[in-house]
Amino acid sequence: MSKLHVSTTVNGDAVEYLCDPRETLLDCLRDKLNLTGAKEGCGTGDCGACSVTVDGRLVCSCLMLGVEAEGKQIETVEGIAEGDVLHPLQKKMIEYAALQCGICTPGILVAAKSLLEKNPNPTEEETRYWLAGNLCRCTGYDKIIRAVMDTAAEMREAS
Amino acid sequence: MDYHSPASFAEASALAANATGITRFLAGGTDVLVQLRSELVTPDTLIDIKKINGVHDITRNADGSWTLGVATTGAEMSEHPDLGKDWPGVVEAMDLIGSTQVQGRATLTGNLCNGSPAADSVPAMVAAGVTVTVTGPDGTREIAVEDIPTGPGKISLAKGEVVSAVNIPARGENAGDAYLRFIPRTEMDIAVVGVGVSLRLDGDTITEARVSLGAIAPTVLLVEDCAKALVGSKLDDAALDALAAAASAACNPIDDKRGTIAFRTEVAGVLAKRAAKIAYARAKGENA
Numbered sequence: 001m002s003k004l005h006v007s008t009t010v011n012g013d014a015v016e017y018l019c020d021p022r023e024t025l026l027d028c029l030r031d032k033l034n035l036t037g038a039k040e041g042c043g044t045g046d047c048g049a050c051s052v053t054v055d056g057r058l059v060c061s062c063l064m065l066g067v068e069a070e071g072k073q074i075e076t077v078e079g080i081a082e083g084d085v086l087h088p089l090q091k092k093m094i095e096y097a098a099l100q101c102g103i104c105t106p107g108i109l110v111a112a113k114s115l116l117e118k119n120p121n122p123t124e125e126e127t128r129y130w131l132a133g134n135l136c137r138c139t140g141y142d143k144i145i146r147a148v149m150d151t152a153a154e155m156r157e158a159s
Numbered sequence: 160m161d162y163h164s165p166a167s168f169a170e171a172s173a174l175a176a177n178a179t180g181i182t183r184f185l186a187g188g189t190d191v192l193v194q195l196r197s198e199l200v201t202p203d204t205l206i207d208i209k210k211i212n213g214v215h216d217i218t219r220n221a222d223g224s225w226t227l228g229v230a231t232t233g234a235e236m237s238e239h240p241d242l243g244k245d246w247p248g249v250v251e252a253m254d255l256i257g258s259t260q261v262q263g264r265a266t267l268t269g270n271l272c273n274g275s276p277a278a279d280s281v282p283a284m285v286a287a288g289v290t291v292t293v294t295g296p297d298g299t300r301e302i303a304v305e306d307i308p309t310g311p312g313k314i315s316l317a318k319g320e321v322v323s324a325v326n327i328p329a330r331g332e333n334a335g336d337a338y339l340r341f342i343p344r345t346e347m348d349i350a351v352v353g354v355g356v357s358l359r360l361d362g363d364t365i366t367e368a369r370v371s372l373g374a375i376a377p378t379v380l381l382v383e384d385c386a387k388a389l390v391g392s393k394l395d396d397a398a399l400d401a402l403a404a405a406a407s408a409a410c411n412p413i414d415d416k417r418g419t420i421a422f423r424t425e426v427a428g429v430l431a432k433r434a435a436k437i438a439y440a441r442a443k444g445e446n447a
Binding site (some may be wrong): 004021022024042043044045046048051054057058059060062065067068110114115129130131132133134155 | 160161163185187188189192193195196197205207209232234257258259261263264329346347436
């Protein structure tokens, strides 16, 4: 079976890869582009550890084929910091110790950033529902939610 | 697996008609990719319909009806400024499916064609009287949503047929719809029972009703006896009790880890009452 050529944009950079049509976007990001921030937790769209945005829309990269990325704008956790300067969400996640093993953290960062871009002033309930598809088996979520809420407040003050 | 991304539904239909082995159409992929990964279904031919013009469009037609492209996602439906005002039940049913991430990809058409009796959007579409346009080798035809599923994971479309549009009727005056489901937690779960209700009123009296039940039989059901219990009433206690009895009587569920037969049968009646009250309030222009 011949592989398919895909041209896409990841974190603002034009990239291309060859993939088998069965390979997911997550496979392609990790194995072809060496962007290993997105994690495979479940592979079935339940855990959110593979969260990325595609044309600004939050999705599970395990539920999308690599070939579907043709011509799209992909954003991953690797694109969140500006060089060595962490995004406010990243700083707050550290400040609040909102992670333990860290497997879910890249997905949470991508999902939370997507929330704050859409809604800079979410309620706690909105935040919890938005992040319901990002499972964390370590923290019990409370620190994560507090980190996101505090980031939102700080970013509103700064803007 | 051969991957195709045709530019038209006629081309998609021809690809499917001429394919051998297992064919799947790819819209949001939230079921197709799960089945692929778990090796439940490994298609020989995968036909991605998202490169076809208009598949993400939500269009309000001149007569007040709506046409939705087959790749329109749940998120796009929820974000639409007017669709949810006409059909809150359809939009809330779709919105209940999965996480934010799943909402970014999942579609009404996929939920329907996956053939699950527990599909949340399907009872809401059946109650609303939604039809789908199907493109096949012999042209297009329009099929009521309730005629698509034939059993768990099975649908009535023939080889070479593909859903090419979702048609939601004009809402019209003094009407409302609602969808409720029971799950044992607050989010990210599959319906144990789902109920869709759509009503029209003349004053306080119900003149038209459609009631659909999910997860209580091998397919989503349109229950005529539930509608009969409502039509002519003012949604008084007697009508609600008759509705609940008709809903429970229509149930033919399975026992599984998510709910027993007895539980599903009881809850179908309870949810039918609650959904009818919401639809009634909406038809009267109240927030519910």
